[in-house]
Structures are given as C-alpha cells and as structure tokens.
Amino acid sequence: MTNNNKYIGLWEQGTIPPVQDFQEIKNLLMQILKPLYVLDINGKTGIGYNGNAFLGKNTKQKIKSHKIKAYIPAMGLENLGDSVFKKRHSIKYPYIAGAMANGISSVKMVKKMAENGMLGFFGSGGLLINEVEHAIIQLKKELNISLPFGFNLIHSQGDYDLEMAVVNLYLKHKIRLISAAAFMRITLPLVLYRLKGIYRDSNDKIITPNKIIGKVSRIEVAKQFFSPAPEKIVKILFQKKLITETEAELSRFIPMAQDITAEADSGGHTDNRPSLTVFPIMQALKHEFNEKYKYQEHLCVGFAGGIATPESSGACFQMGGDYILTGSINQSCIEAGTSEHVRQILAQAKQADVAMAPSANMFEMGAKVQVLKRGTMFPLKAQKLYRLYKTYNSFNEIDEKIKKEIEKKIFQTSVQEKWEQTKDFFKTRNIREIEKAENDPKHKMALLFRSYLGLSSKWALQGNEKKKMDYQIWCGPSMGAFNYWVKKSFLESHKNRKVAEIGLNLLFGACFYNRVYWLKAQNIDIPLDLLKFKPIKKNDIFKLIV
Structure with missing residues (x-):
C-alpha cells in the first residue's frame, strides 16, 4: 500500500x-x-x-x-443496514432471500435463512391454495416459533377471489409477514391483511400484527405503500364487517408497508430499471413520507435486482440501503424448489444469457418477465405467440401453415387437445375464464398461449427431459455476475451452493x-x-x- x-x-x-x-x-x-x-x-x-x-x-x-x-x-455484519428494520423483523443480518414463485423459494430455503439470522419468503405465487397451506403447516412444524419467516402475496390480475383466498389463508394461520409483489395499486385483500388485528397497547402505541414488505420499481406504487390504506377501501371493509371500528380508525396512522424493496433489473417481472436510479428516488420518498406522516416507526427502503457479488452488496449499503434482497442467485442453490438440470444450467449462465419474454399471468397486458435464454428456445417461442396475439382476433384467423407450426413445435399437440388441457387447468383455478373464452375468440387464443407459458415454468421445475428446449427459467443478469465471482472457488459447482452460506459471503x-x-x-x-x-x-x- x-x-x-x-x-x-x-x-x-x-x-x-x-x-x-x-x-x-x-x-x-x-x-x-x-x-x-x-x-x-x-x-x-x-x-x-x-x-x-x-x-x-x-x-x-x-x-x-x-x-x-x-x-x-x-465493521460487523450485524452493523450493516438499518437497526429498526432488523428489530422489526427479528433478524440479525439485513438480508432477505426473496420469494420466487411456484415454491422455488422453498420451505427448506426459508428455514435455512431463519436459522442463520436472515429472512426468507416462501414463493407461493402460482401454487394452489392447498399447496400454500401445506407449506405453511410444514414450515411452522419444522421452524422454531421464535424465528422469522414470510410468505409471498403476488397480485392476481383479474382474479380477485384468488387474492382474497390467499389473504384469508394467511390470516387463518397467523402469517405475520408477507412480501407484496406485482401490485400496481393497493387492493382490498391487501388492506384487509394489513389492518386485521391492529390495536393500541397500554402505552398508546399502535400494534400492527401483520406486516408487509412491498416490492416495487415505480414511484407511484411506492407512494401508495408508504401511505395509509385508502379511505374508500377501509370504508368498504368496515361496511362488510371484515374489520372493526377500531381497526378502521387506526388505519389512518399506519402505512400500508413500513418497508419497500426498490426492485431494479431482476429475474421474472421487472421494469429493467437500473438500481442507481431506482433506489435514490425511493430513498427520497422514504424521507418525504417519514416527515409527512410522522409514523411511530420510521420507514425503510432496501435494494433488490442485480445483487450477486460482495462489491454490489457493499455498494447497496454504502448508498444507504436498509437491507438487501437476492433472488436469481438463490435459484441455483441446493435448497431451491427446482430441478437439478435447472440448477446446473443456471450455474453456467453468463451475464448476457438472459432475455425478456411475455408473462403468463399478465399476458394480455403485454407484461414481460426476464428469463434465461441459454439452453432453451422459450423466449423466442413466447415472443412469437405474443406477436400472433397482437396481430389476430382469434386462433382461426392465423395462417394455416403457422397454425400447424404452433401445434407441432410449441403446443406439441392439436389445438383441440390443447384447449381441453387449458380448460382442465382453469376449472380448478378460475372457471370464469373458460366462460369468457367461449364467447370471445381472442380471449380463447390468449388462454391457449398462456397455457404454454404457464406449463413451461412447471416443466423446468420438474426437470422434464422431453421439454428441455421449452424451459422457462426466471433469471436476471446477476446470475452471470455471481458465476464469474465464484469461479475456481468451492461455490463454482451448483452442488455446493447453499443459500445461507451465499448470503453470509x-x-x-x-x-x-x-x-x-x-x-x-x-x-x-x-x-x-x-x-x-x-x-x-x-x-x-x-x-x-x-
């Protein structure tokens, strides 16, 4: 030196x-x-x-x-981040393993995080209610009651009943912390979860049993999470006798979420925004709303998206991040609820091996997810389906040659058989989608295409050998950065990757x-x-x- x-x-x-x-x-x-x-x-x-x-x-x-x-x-690990945030969630270190849908963020992953002083969210998005309930029961059985954990609540676009059913499940089992993702506005089920059970203690302090960490990338959404619940929704909940008068009254003094994760260029749903621009805006908003509402506990903002190396995690804390959240890199860990083949190809991914593809759950809106393009044709096939959806008003309008190509190379079955499979799926999820499709050819086409998109992620989780070229694997460029950092170390092999050990590193x-x-x-x-x-x-x- x-x-x-x-x-x-x-x-x-x-x-x-x-x-x-x-x-x-x-x-x-x-x-x-x-x-x-x-x-x-x-x-x-x-x-x-x-x-x-x-x-x-x-x-x-x-x-x-x-x-x-x-x-x-x-400089100790426990000195990083915000002390109020760590105390609020009973964690030693300001590190979260974020929720990855379909149980990729598994019970085992959440358990390991809790046992090592960190926080994990179970990835409940895309699962049936009974599957989520099974995970809750299993986690509560295996995890020490004093250790922290959370579950995901992903906004169900066009399926209010599903979102409400998940919230009711969380309330039933006293799930005290959720990660709210993909919300563009505050919904009634989300408000119900937040307000249920709030009260003033003997010291006149408002106690909020249910806590929300909002995952957002847009300032207009962040403002809603940092604000009290919308009065209109509170009024509806009270009129329906879903909350008490006390809960309705106290709603004016608490934010919907005390913590917001500023999500940048991540795997899955993302706006591809750089963290260097997203975070400072959210941080400024935090200070603005702390001053405006003078909540009894201050608000916090954390980083997510692109965090994969010690340099990037260090930079997050240097910029004032109250905590950090990782996602893509955890998917290659042995605790991830995915297939061995997916872990293997993720461990080989480079930074440029990602692409944007249409989202299954917000297909008609044009929403996209960031996925791995290495070793799969999914992004190209999915993009083709979306172009066809935008061009035609029904599947029957598509040129006969292209229809045959879709049946052979994408559906790998006839369109009639594909429709029967699609109907079977929605019968257990949302039967109104089928009813709408029978009267709307364009919506029927959307459901057919969404069926392929939805199954492609399941095939990846199952490690379906026959569907390797159709795997949909949510992944951001952080995966490539991580793989480069761990080269020639014990973490180079996916078989040695453990979620808590990576977090501590x-x-x-x-x-x-x-x-x-x-x-x-x-x-x-x-x-x-x-x-x-x-x-x-x-x-x-x-x-x-x-």
Whole structure:
C-alpha cells in the first residue's frame, strides 16, 4: 500500500508489533471486527492493531510509536443496514432471500435463512391454495416459533377471489409477514391483511400484527405503500364487517408497508430499471413520507435486482440501503424448489444469457418477465405467440401453415387437445375464464398461449427431459455476475451452493470491501491483489466474526 497522507496521530505499540507483510495485512483486513491503523514505519507502510492510538498532529513521538496515516474501523455484519428494520423483523443480518414463485423459494430455503439470522419468503405465487397451506403447516412444524419467516402475496390480475383466498389463508394461520409483489395499486385483500388485528397497547402505541414488505420499481406504487390504506377501501371493509371500528380508525396512522424493496433489473417481472436510479428516488420518498406522516416507526427502503457479488452488496449499503434482497442467485442453490438440470444450467449462465419474454399471468397486458435464454428456445417461442396475439382476433384467423407450426413445435399437440388441457387447468383455478373464452375468440387464443407459458415454468421445475428446449427459467443478469465471482472457488459447482452460506459471503464481503474503500477514501493507494475477495466457508466466516 502506498501512503499519500500526512499523519493524523500516533500509534503506540502494544504486545504485538505492526505487520508489513502483504498476506498478513490482507488477513487483518479479513478480521473485520478489528479496528486497524495504517502506519508509517520508517517510510514504509504497516498495519497496527494491538496498541494505543493518540489522535492529533501535536501528539509527541514516543519510543515504539509510529505515525498514523489512516484508520480502518471495525465493521460487523450485524452493523450493516438499518437497526429498526432488523428489530422489526427479528433478524440479525439485513438480508432477505426473496420469494420466487411456484415454491422455488422453498420451505427448506426459508428455514435455512431463519436459522442463520436472515429472512426468507416462501414463493407461493402460482401454487394452489392447498399447496400454500401445506407449506405453511410444514414450515411452522419444522421452524422454531421464535424465528422469522414470510410468505409471498403476488397480485392476481383479474382474479380477485384468488387474492382474497390467499389473504384469508394467511390470516387463518397467523402469517405475520408477507412480501407484496406485482401490485400496481393497493387492493382490498391487501388492506384487509394489513389492518386485521391492529390495536393500541397500554402505552398508546399502535400494534400492527401483520406486516408487509412491498416490492416495487415505480414511484407511484411506492407512494401508495408508504401511505395509509385508502379511505374508500377501509370504508368498504368496515361496511362488510371484515374489520372493526377500531381497526378502521387506526388505519389512518399506519402505512400500508413500513418497508419497500426498490426492485431494479431482476429475474421474472421487472421494469429493467437500473438500481442507481431506482433506489435514490425511493430513498427520497422514504424521507418525504417519514416527515409527512410522522409514523411511530420510521420507514425503510432496501435494494433488490442485480445483487450477486460482495462489491454490489457493499455498494447497496454504502448508498444507504436498509437491507438487501437476492433472488436469481438463490435459484441455483441446493435448497431451491427446482430441478437439478435447472440448477446446473443456471450455474453456467453468463451475464448476457438472459432475455425478456411475455408473462403468463399478465399476458394480455403485454407484461414481460426476464428469463434465461441459454439452453432453451422459450423466449423466442413466447415472443412469437405474443406477436400472433397482437396481430389476430382469434386462433382461426392465423395462417394455416403457422397454425400447424404452433401445434407441432410449441403446443406439441392439436389445438383441440390443447384447449381441453387449458380448460382442465382453469376449472380448478378460475372457471370464469373458460366462460369468457367461449364467447370471445381472442380471449380463447390468449388462454391457449398462456397455457404454454404457464406449463413451461412447471416443466423446468420438474426437470422434464422431453421439454428441455421449452424451459422457462426466471433469471436476471446477476446470475452471470455471481458465476464469474465464484469461479475456481468451492461455490463454482451448483452442488455446493447453499443459500445461507451465499448470503453470509455477500454480507461479509460487503464489510471487507467497505473497509478497503475506507482506505481509498483516506488517500491510501491499494494494491490490486488486496481488492480480491473470494467465497469462504460459512464456518470460516463465523470464526472471523465471533
């Protein structure tokens, strides 16, 4: 390390002399709980950590003392992020494994996160009610009652009954934390979940049993989550006797969500917005609404999308992130509820191996999801189906040659058989869709195409060998960044990837890099080799932070 500073004080040696060897210096930087001093030792740079520091330029030089050129503070994993956020959700570290639909964020994944001081959300989107209930029962059975966890609530476009059924299920089983995703506006079921059971305690503090973490990328949606519940919806809930007068009255003093995840370029549903522009806006909004409403607990904003390396996680906290949330990288972990083949190809993905494709649940609206394009033809096939939907008013209008191609290469069955399969699916989900399709040829075409889109993600989860080229795998560019970082480490193989171990590495690496950059901010030139941090085993991390 090159020293460009004038000294800021003196360091008096204790029982251990300062170190000058490069590897010893790096080892000390890795011991993140040790405050360090950069010293001038006869014109060369050294690091001291066992002794006494005397700050101020007028300090007199003593025997066995050296001039201090810079200071590196101790930085523990639990010191990252916002303390109120961590206390609110009973977690030690400000790290969330986000909800991935169809149970990809599995019971096992949520359990491992909780057991390691972090937070996980079960991916309930796309599952039947009884499947979600089974996951709730299993998780409550296997997890210590004091440990935190959450479930996903994805907005069900055009299916109010499903959204309400999921909320009622969560209320029935006392699920106290949900991740609200894909909402463009606040809905009645969401308000019901938030308001149910709120009261004032003996200290006049409003207690809210049910908490929401909103996942948003648009400022107009963020404003709704940071505001109290819409009065119109509160009034309807009260009139229907779904909430009490007390709950309705207290709704004016609490936000719909105390925490918002600013979602950038992520896998699945995304607006592809860069985090460097999304987060500052959400952060400013947080300060604005804290001041406007003066809630009894302050609001928090976290990062999501593109977080896959220690540098990116460190940057999130440097920018003021209250917590970070990961998604794509967890899908390649052994706890993920997906197939071995999917884990394998995700572990080989590069940053450019992603594409946008039409979304199954918001197909008609033109919504898109970010998916893996490596080893699958799904993005191209899905885009073709959407172009046909926009061009024609019914499947019968499509050119005969193209229809045959769709039946052979995409449906892999006749359109008649495909329609029967589609009807069977919606009979158990939303029978009104079938009724509408019988009278609306364009809607029937949409359901046919949505059927392929929906099944493609199921085939990937099942590892269906015959459908490899049709796999829909939600994935963002963070997957490629992660794979590049873990090259030639024990995490290169997907068989060694564990969700909690990855989370701890990203947090530990954030602390390591923040200490290194603290040096750069004090005008200390740092050798490039000192800027390298590769994954380390969980047990080794705990040895360094205990």
